[in-house]
Amino acid sequence: MTDDQIGPFKLISRRTVYKSPWLELREDGVIRPDGAPGTFGVITMKEGSSILPLDDDGQVYLVREFKYGIERDSIEVISGGLDDGETPLAAAQRELLEETGLIAREWLSLGCVNPFTTVVKSPNHVFLARNLEVGSRKLEAGEVLTIEKMKFSDALSLVYDGTISHAASCVAILRTALLLKGNGDGGY
Numbered sequence: 001m002t003d004d005q006i007g008p009f010k011l012i013s014r015r016t017v018y019k020s021p022w023l024e025l026r027e028d029g030v031i032r033p034d035g036a037p038g039t040f041g042v043i044t045m046k047e048g049s050s051i052l053p054l055d056d057d058g059q060v061y062l063v064r065e066f067k068y069g070i071e072r073d074s075i076e077v078i079s080g081g082l083d084d085g086e087t088p089l090a091a092a093q094r095e096l097l098e099e100t101g102l103i104a105r106e107w108l109s110l111g112c113v114n115p116f117t118t119v120v121k122s123p124n125h126v127f128l129a130r131n132l133e134v135g136s137r138k139l140e141a142g143e144v145l146t147i148e149k150m151k152f153s154d155a156l157s158l159v160y161d162g163t164i165s166h167a168a169s170c171v172a173i174l175r176t177a178l179l180l181k182g183n184g185d186g187g188y
Helices: 088-100 152-160 167-182
Strands: 004-006 009-019 023-031 037-045 048-053 059-067 072-076 078-081 102-113 124-134 145-151
Touching (some): 048 059, 048 167, 059 078, 059 088, 088 124, 124 167, 152 167
Antiparallel strands (some): 004 009, 009 023, 059 145, 102 124
């Protein structure tokens, strides 16, 4: 038993329902702000980094991969989980090289995204990678993805029309559009 305060909720109990290397599902018994008992199911996912690589010609590198959870292909920025003790930037640099074979000499943080704050704790750090050079791609076992290189304006259109629906990808592309517009690169 516990007696901790979490915001306006009083935590009465906590139990882990499921745990894997990538996520944990727990059930918290609480006293709600109105004094009534309640239950929260919370999913804690491995912290991650997402990267939008943008070259000097205004081309971005996205990946197309089948995503089991949504049962279809998804076009997304490069993303992956942080390894133990790894910083978000180090994870971003590693994932960019693994998934695309690219190395970036310039990194800009675009902030952190929490994709579904009601029941999921899954901080995702978002980066813009520039000044790109080609290295050697090193996909992890089980990864089957295709690189989709396109004009930034086309990626932005895919966000607008809903083709790109991955939250961190949308944030990366939209924040980059604002950044480019503010730098006078509004023509994308």
